[in-house]
Amino acid sequence: MSEQPRIRVSVIEDHPLYRSAVARVLAEAADIELGTVADSVPRFAAAREPAGTVVVLDLKLRGVTDSAAVQKVVEMGHKVLIVSAHAGQEEVLGAISAGARGYLSKDADGADILRAVREIAAGNTYVSPALASFLLNSTRGVKSLLSDRERQVLSLVAAGERDSDIAEAMSISVRTVRSYLERIRDKTGRRRRPDLTRLAIEEGIS
Incomplete structure (x- = not known):
């Protein structure tokens, strides 16, 4: 039996400690291949990651930020997982509307991030249960979830x-x-x- 291809995952996060922590969690997972680790969308774009990469993206970045950052990364052909300290209704709905496949708050642990990455790589969406109510109560409804x-x-x-x-x-x-x-x-x-x-x-x- 041939081995399953590993999931390629990149990180865009401007906080150095959190960036290295997330990168370490991903690098230590046997089924994940760590791609570009960058502090901004332009630096990530310059690396020219292959389309279909799962990108763990912080919302509040310098330069291209919030929904614009999501949209930019999605337009490159990638699958976006937001991991942000900002997890209010406006941020969650804005990110999902811009094309993000998943959303976690930064109190998520390594296991949560890995679970979300695997779901998104498999073509599913993943929003932490604590944030799912925002989508369920929105006009987009459960269909987007x-x-x-x-x-x-x-x-x-x-x-x-x-x-x-x-x-x-x-x-x-x-x-x-x-x-x-x-x-x-x-x-x-x-x-x-x-x-x-x-x-x-x-x-x-x-």
Whole structure:
């Protein structure tokens, strides 16, 4: 069996201590290849990282900053994970609207950052549960928070399908269905099946 390719991850962070701490966490993970570590968007851009790199980005940088920084990095073809000390509703919604795939506050630990990087590399989104309510309460709603497959699972839950029926409909295992459901619960804060059904109906995911 061939080995899975490692996830290439870069860091744009202007605080030297935090930058080196995040870089160390990434470098020590066996499935991650550390790319460019820069203190600004222009310096990162000069390194010409391959498209599809996951970029851990601070929002409050010198020069290109906030949503403009997100947009610039996304336009280079990268997947952005925000890790910022500023985690108010305006910042979270602005970053997601600009194309960020994930958002963590700086009280996230190394395990949180690695989990978010892996989810984003796999094509999913990741917002810490503490911040997810901002998206759920926004006009963008839950649709911006869930991946296509998670929305599909949620729509089948709303249709009253059992886990085994969902697995058959999507040609996946029951275990994978339950994994999707757990992600949906973590992202939305809705635990019970009737609450998930109600959420799907409210958001037009059915």
